[in-house]
Ligand SMILES: NC(=O)c1ccc[n+]([C@@H]2O[C@H](COP(=O)([O-])OP(=O)(O)OC[C@H]3O[C@@H](n4cnc5c(N)ncnc54)[C@H](O)[C@@H]3O)[C@@H](O)[C@H]2O)c1
């Protein structure tokens with residue numbers, strides 16, 4: 317029996333993500349928590365003819381704890397999205413507190429659950445969850461994930477467009493490393509499963525790279541004040557959750573990108589730090605998953621000179637974002 321819980325389930329991402337989880341045959345129970353509207357969302361989804369039993373929870377009467385009880389996997393898309401002109405970091409002041417409180421609920425009620433953090437700024441909210449878990453003595457680097465799948469989905473889609481075959485999109489795999497905002501997003505097109513055309517110009521590569529780095533801004537601009545990516549994010553979140561669930565069930569060979577803590581030396585965290593030439597505690601890499609969570613962090617491998625320059629450009633912003641999240645819990649008054 318697998319229980320999945322969505323925190324922020326009534327939102328723009330939360331609703332379609334909950335729909336996709338309701339349709340996932342690996343989910344037996346689906347708990348939906350939000351500060352509004354979850355009874356309605358749950359009633360609606362509960363009429364879909366798939367096995368998962370759905371229940372909605374609101375804050376009164378310990379709703380968060382009730383939603384989380386027995387959770388195997390918790391996905392957090394709670395919090396405010398961007399409007400045009402904002403950076404993801406501009407969301408910190410509101411979302412940091414929301415994520416801290418939800419992480420506290422998970423640490424006390426479902427400390428062994430896999431936690432998938434969607435709420436922005438991911439580069440800071442993941443460290444917030446980790447610090448909360450450390451405070452409660454339940455931190456396990458193998459189980460806390462920043463969801464960066466959307467960057468990989470975008471990179472694959474854009475490559476399929478360039479190759480002129482959209483049918484390829486779902487089978488193209490482009491590693492995207494670093495973090496999840498602007499220049500911290502580093503796509504490695506040299507490692508794409510489907511290489512770019514051999515005559516692809518450097519200027520075009522730079523444009524493509526920027527499009528992946530600022531794909532979120534493209535959607536925010538198009539939505540014109542009505543929020544940021546929700547449907548593509550729900551797709552990406554459900555893809556990532558599905559991989560975690562398959563690994564949990566014992567399927568071998570599951571690999572997914574994620575922004576993770578590098579403390580797990582056994583899993584290869586230290587080797588990645590050496591590869592990058594950094595002492596950062598977090599980085600997005602390809603992660604091998606097993607029944608207990610992360611089994612191995614895949615080395616970054618060979619990169620081009622241009623990609624190396626992108627990694628170097630990502631490091632200062634990443635360090636600032638990570639430190640901000642850590643300080644929010646360790647020194648809340650700073
Ligand atoms: N990681 C990614 O790739 C990625 C992609 C897209 C969006 N996001 C982020 O996901 C977050 C949600 O985006 P959205 O478009 O769904 O926003 P939204 O405003 O449509 O939905 C957010 C939901 O969170 C709920 N919420 C607020 N405070 C809460 C709390 N304390 N407990 C539980 N629920 C609470 C709201 O009621 C709302 O239903 C944003 O921070 C956005 O930036 C991340």
Ligand SMILES: O=C(O)C[C@H](O)C(=O)O
Nearest residue numbers: 398436531532533544545
């Ligand atoms: O861009 C945003 O603010 C949302 C999300 O992080 C995205 O990449 O679409």
